[in-house]
Amino acid sequence: MASGLSFDSDPTTILHTPNSFSDHHRHTTATWTIMDTNTNTTSSSPPPSTTIHFPLTLNSNNNHDHRTLNEMDFFANKKHEEDCTRLNDHPSVDDHVMELESNVNTGLHLVTGNTSSDQSIVEDGVSPNSEDKRAKNELALVQAELERMNMENKKLKEVLNQVTVNYNTLQSHLVTIMQEKERSGSITDDRKTIHDGGGGGEHAMVPLMDLGLSAPTAIETDENSQSSSEHDENSRSPPIYNNKMIVQRDESPEQGSQGVKVGSNKVPRLSASKTNTNSNTTSIDQATEATIRKARVSVRARSEAPMIADGCQWRKYGQKMAKGNPCPRAYYRCTMAAGCPVRKQVQRCAEDRTILITTYEGTHTHPLPPAAMAMASTTSSAARMLLSGSMPSSDGLINSNFLARTFLSCSSSMATISASAPFPTVSLDLTQSPNPMQQLQRGGGQFQPSFPSFQHQNFTGQNAALLPQIFGQALYNQSKFSGLQMSQDMEAGGSSQLGLSPLHINQGASPAALADTVTALTSDPNFSAALAAAISSVFGGGGTNANNGNVNATTSNNNGSAPTSNNNINGNNKVNSSSFQGN
DNA sequence: CGTCTTTGACCAGCGC
DNA sequence: GCGCTGGTCAAAGACG
Numbered sequence: 001m002a003s004g005l006s007f008d009s010d011p012t013t014i015l016h017t018p019n020s021f022s023d024h025h026r027h028t029t030a031t032w033t034i035m036d037t038n039t040n041t042t043s044s045s046p047p048p049s050t051t052i053h054f055p056l057t058l059n060s061n062n063n064h065d066h067r068t069l070n071e072m073d074f075f076a077n078k079k080h081e082e083d084c085t086r087l088n089d090h091p092s093v094d095d096h097v098m099e100l101e102s103n104v105n106t107g108l109h110l111v112t113g114n115t116s117s118d119q120s121i122v123e124d125g126v127s128p129n130s131e132d133k134r135a136k137n138e139l140a141l142v143q144a145e146l147e148r149m150n151m152e153n154k155k156l157k158e159v160l161n162q163v164t165v166n167y168n169t170l171q172s173h174l175v176t177i178m179q180e181k182e183r184s185g186s187i188t189d190d191r192k193t194i195h196d197g198g199g200g201g202e203h204a205m206v207p208l209m210d211l212g213l214s215a216p217t218a219i220e221t222d223e224n225s226q227s228s229s230e231h232d233e234n235s236r237s238p239p240i241y242n243n244k245m246i247v248q249r250d251e252s253p254e255q256g257s258q259g260v261k262v263g264s265n266k267v268p269r270l271s272a273s274k275t276n277t278n279s280n281t282t283s284i285d286q287a288t289e290a291t292i293r294k295a296r297v298s299v300r301a302r303s304e305a306p307m308i309a310d311g312c313q314w315r316k317y318g319q320k321m322a323k324g325n326p327c328p329r330a331y332y333r334c335t336m337a338a339g340c341p342v343r344k345q346v347q348r349c350a351e352d353r354t355i356l357i358t359t360y361e362g363t364h365t366h367p368l369p370p371a372a373m374a375m376a377s378t379t380s381s382a383a384r385m386l387l388s389g390s391m392p393s394s395d396g397l398i399n400s401n402f403l404a405r406t407f408l409s410c411s412s413s414m415a416t417i418s419a420s421a422p423f424p425t426v427s428l429d430l431t432q433s434p435n436p437m438q439q440l441q442r443g444g445g446q447f448q449p450s451f452p453s454f455q456h457q458n459f460t461g462q463n464a465a466l467l468p469q470i471f472g473q474a475l476y477n478q479s480k481f482s483g484l485q486m487s488q489d490m491e492a493g494g495s496s497q498l499g500l501s502p503l504h505i506n507q508g509a510s511p512a513a514l515a516d517t518v519t520a521l522t523s524d525p526n527f528s529a530a531l532a533a534a535i536s537s538v539f540g541g542g543g544t545n546a547n548n549g550n551v552n553a554t555t556s557n558n559n560g561s562a563p564t565s566n567n568n569i570n571g572n573n574k575v576n577s578s579s580f581q582g583n
Numbered sequence: 584c585g586t587c588t589t590t591g592a593c594c595a596g597c598g599c
Numbered sequence: 600g601c602g603c604t605g606g607t608c609a610a611a612g613a614c615g
Contacts, residue, residue, distance in 0.1 A: 315586095315587070317607070318606070318607060318608080319590075320605070320606070322604085322605075323603085323605085331606070345606095
């Protein structure tokens with residue numbers, strides 16, 4: 001939804017927008033109705049309900065599938081400060097958001113005054129004096145709250161400005177250093193690298209720094225290579241993927257396009273790390289990467305599709321019957337770039353074959369489309385979370401502990417961590433409720449937007465196939481927000497909380513504190529709004545993929561009787577589905 | 584003909 | 600040491 005407004009005070013109070021508003025996009029004045037979810041009444045009904053008319057005028061010239069996502073993408077990378085402070089980067093609505101700024105807090109902390117009784121006022125203006133007084137009181141409360149939120153937004157703007165400045169400064173500094181190195185002869189060839197990766201002809205992506213303004217990304221040190229052609233345009237300056245500064249390193253040819261058989265039994269295990277490099281640092285890196293490679297994210301989603309659409313291209317390389325499950329397990333590897341180490345396993349749940357269990361392993365070494373970014377963020381965060389406290393931090397402001405919290409924040413009621421599994425695994429169970437917002441309410445309980453096109457959706461078929469994308473996007477957005485909070489804390493010397501949000505993250509928190517943080521995060525309306533935006537961006541589109549058509553959600557049958565066909569939208573994807581035989 | 588899927592074989596870890 | 604299991608490889612076939 002466009003505003004993503006939420007309520008701090010009353011979890012049962014929601015915003016309702018007319019169907020015409022969401023279905024046919026914006027025009028003229030929008031009417032937001034605060035409604036009591038218990039009675040499900042609207043402004044057309046007698047009280048209780050409070051109708052607020054906002055001078056909202058939104059263009060409807062285009063049908064951006066990413067509209068909602070962009071609007072809720074509060075802290076998108078490299079966003080200009082004015083865009084950030086508006087908390088809205090969609091050009092078609094910027095002006096209108098500016099109109100709203102003075103009246104509506106985009107910080108999503110709108111609080112109604114009728115928190116105790118759910119009583120509301122009659123909007124015809126001829127109510128008795130008592131109701132009139134009460135209405136005035138409520139209005140005063142709302143106005144006060146709005147004023148407070150405006151102050152918060154101003155503070156956020158200041159913080160974000162500072163973070164942006166720091167980011168640009170560091171980036172410039174890095175480029176300068178690299179140029180100096182290049183001049184000094186340490187780099188004699190454009191294709192040569194700064195880091196010695198062991199020699200060879202191909203190139204791997206190495207994270208040099210992550211300034212923490214973006215979600216955790218899929219970039220990692222990896223023994224696999226990118227094709228050189230992919231980096232031709234980046235050969236003279238470090239490519240930046242997902243806000244990570246990347247440098248290239250040479251790589252041994254024996255670890256070429258096929259890469260080390262990471263994840264297989266042929267890859268060095270953690271206990272017996274097979275290091276063939278000269279430096280201890282590299283050995284540590286490889287061990288770390290091997291560890292990350294082992295971290296897994298399992299997503300359980302109710303889906304009739306043979307494979308969830310996560311925005312990536314996959315190639316099936318094996319299928320096995322797993323013990324204890326009559327359904328075969330299919331093995332896929334990412335084919336979006338040569339040598340990408342990411343694997344995933346797809347298997348139907350033995351107990352409930354409508355549940356599709358997708359397990360991701362590894363992180364991507366290539367640029368990702370937005371749709372794939374979401375899942376990559378999720379898996380990358382999970383991988384690093386599982387290494388929390390045990391890996392050298394190369395993530396700058398966002399370290400593994402922070403990522404852990406970020407990850408958990410998305411899913412306190414849905415995510416579990418398995419310490420007993422052969423590999424550290426984070427399981428996201430998206431099957432417990434047909435409506436993830438209900439889960440969100442259970443976890444945070446403070447945000448229940450009204451999505452006319454969403455509320456009655458069941459998470460089956462293609463929609464279910466997009467669940468990880470939703471989840472990942474929520475993580476992605478929240479990570480940005482949380483990253484800002486972290487930066488904010490650091491700006492304040494790590495001791496002074498600015499009190500801008502109920503969300504505060506402290507480095508090195510205890511497990512108990514972590515739990516508190518998770519609770520705080522899940523109750524944070526910004527996170528809720530981000531998740532809601534991600535969901536609405538997918539489900540509000542009436543089945544249209546919110547990823548520029550890069551996702552091929554296969555909707556064919558899953559009984560294994562016939563190979564599935566690729567329902568390519570744009571015909572660009574080589575593979576995005578398989579003939580997974582569910583039974 | 585190139586690409587992708589299928590599927591049996593192979594390998595390594597692990598438990599007994 | 601042996602068997603089980605998970606994971607991957609690679610040849611063969613299918614498909615567009």
